[in-house]
Amino acid sequence: MGNKKIQFIDLDSLNPKNVVVKLSAILKRYLIGEKINIYQEIKNIDLELPIYEKFKSNFSRSVINWILNNINYGQITSYSEIGKKLNSKAYRVIGSILKKNNYPLIIPCHRIIKGDGTIGGFMGKSNDSWQRNLKKRLLRIEGIDIT
DNA sequence: TCTTAAATCGTTG
DNA sequence: CAACGATTTAAGA
Numbered sequence: 001m002g003n004k005k006i007q008f009i010d011l012d013s014l015n016p017k018n019v020v021v022k023l024s025a026i027l028k029r030y031l032i033g034e035k036i037n038i039y040q041e042i043k044n045i046d047l048e049l050p051i052y053e054k055f056k057s058n059f060s061r062s063v064i065n066w067i068l069n070n071i072n073y074g075q076i077t078s079y080s081e082i083g084k085k086l087n088s089k090a091y092r093v094i095g096s097i098l099k100k101n102n103y104p105l106i107i108p109c110h111r112i113i114k115g116d117g118t119i120g121g122f123m124g125k126s127n128d129s130w131q132r133n134l135k136k137r138l139l140r141i142e143g144i145d146i147t
Numbered sequence: 148t149c150t151t152a153a154a155t156c157g158t159t160g
Numbered sequence: 161c162a163a164c165g166a167t168t169t170a171a172g173a
Binding site (some may be wrong): 046078089090092094096097109111112113116120121122123124125131 | 164165166167168169
């Protein structure tokens, strides 16, 4: 009861062919500060992720593809900037689309913040929440401080 | 700097 | 077709 000890898994001791191990290794590299492109790293392992499953419409795919092609590690942009690039004023719609992202980090929606420089929503939550704090921490890892 | 109101438009039911 | 938003802009206190 009171004397449980936390067991840490030694990733290096596990079968490196296991996709979970591979994913863990990628995440580990990211979390310790290596400036990797997680989306590219995912492509290199034997795993197909249905990242477009939730994005059927032309507009939503344009948003996702624009982010994947233009926003790299350590870079941020805003919902309105994406709108301008896509010739649309549907700023809130862009937020609604990113809300459906089932693959945060892989589709790096944590790098999309509000136009006024504040953090904006993350993982469905637009109010104060652990999700928004996580978004700040991810950006902090990438060298960006959002107050 | 706050707080509020209105504009905005693709998606959803 | 109306209602909804991970937003934005402007206006007022």
